[in-house]
Amino acid sequence: MLNRRASHPKFKADEIIEVLSLQKGAVVADIGSGGGYFTIRFAKTVGLNGRVFAVDTNARLLAYVKNYAKKNQITNVETVLIDKNGLNLPKEGCDLIFLRNVFHHLNQPEHYFKTLKCFLKPGGRVVVIDYKKRKTLNVIALIGHYAEEAFIQETMKNAGYVLVERYDFLPEQTFNVFRAM
Secondary structure (H helix, E strand, O other), rough: OHHHHHOOOHHHHHHHHHHOOOOOOOEEEOOOOOOOHHHHHHOOOOOOHHHHHHEOOOOHHHHHHHHHHOOOOOOOOOEOOEEEOOOOOOOOEEHHHHHOOHHHHOOHHHHHHHHHHHHHEEEEEEEEEOOOOOOOOHHHHHHOOOOHHHHHHHHHHHHEEEEEEEEEOOOEEEEEEEEEE
C-alpha cells in the first residue's frame, strides 16, 4: 500500500529522483523507507557501485524491502532497523540522507538532525519532504500529519544546516535540501 501511494503520479517520484541528480556510486540513506519505493528507485539510480540503506523502525517493512530486493536481484540495498540504540550507519558514509514524510513524526527534530550530521560525507545533502498544512479540513490536518516549511527550515538552521535548494513542484508537500554548515 505504501509503495502504491508513493508511486502515484501526484507525488511526482520521477521528478524528485531527477532533481536530486544522484551519481553512480553514491551512497543514500532512505530514512523512514516504509515499503521501499524510493529505496529501490535510488538503488537503480546509483548502480551496482552505489549503496542504499533502507532505514525504518518497522522490522516487517524492512523484511519486505529486503525480500523484494533479493527477489529482484537488487544487491546494493541494505536494511537498517532503528532501535533503542539509535541509527547505525557508516560515519561520514552518506552522500544523501532522504526523509520523506518523516519530519512530522520526530519528537526532537533539532537533536535528531544534529545527530545525523556524523553520517554525511563532506558536502553531503539532507532532503526533507513533508506534507504541507492545508487550508481545507482533511485527515492530514486533523491528525497533525504535516510540518510547516518555516519550522522545518528553522529547525535545520538551528541543527547546523544551510538550505541549498527548495522545490515547489509537489502539490501537497514541501521539498527542501540542506547541507551541514
